[in-house]
Amino acid sequence: MTLDVLYFAWLRERVGVPRERIDTDAATVRDLAADLAGRDDWHAAALSDLTAVRVAIDQQLADLDAPLTGAREVAFFPPMTGG
């Protein structure tokens, strides 16, 4: 499956790019994070520890264990600090 993966704030800085198109067999967001973290040190620095990481699938907030079935865009980011 081909996915657009987006990163924001310190995750973007650690990965080094704001977005990338990747191929993956991951079934869930958590699987995708593990797949990406295994690709290089930059992804590992961003995605090895998911305790302070939030995710969205196709621009909707989602759980780490949410399935990626039919997904086109997955975003990883820290807890939001708006307002």
Place this chain on the structure above:
Amino acid sequence: MRVLVQPQPFDPATLLDGFGSGAGAVVTFTGLVRGDGGIVALDIEHYPGMTERALQAHATAAMQRFGLTDVLVVHRHGRIAVGEAIMMVATAAPHRRGAFEAADFLMDWLKSRAPFWKRDIGPEGPRDWVAATDADEAALSRWDDPPG
């Protein structure tokens, strides 16, 4: 209903001209950049596309939950100097309680669930990303109980 996500400064008076016409109560809240820790500005990153959709969805939810007659949400992104307005919500309702509660509800949600990320900017340049607080998370959980 009006939702604006923009880098430019905004003028509350202009945006509020005619807002809530016919309502019994209008509440507005404007958030400003504080100069805590000697910062000179904030940089605010957001998720283009998701931000607008999420704000629209939540403004619609507030309209229904609190019986609003109108709602306005403005949130800036990019660099915002100390003293400038970051965001504003305005709510219009038949009576004051709905307008106050809806503004509070929208603010608690914007703090913790709208896809914005703040970074402090000092005179020397960018500092750390602002951390989310437990207090903001707790504030949001106040609204979990079903209405009524």
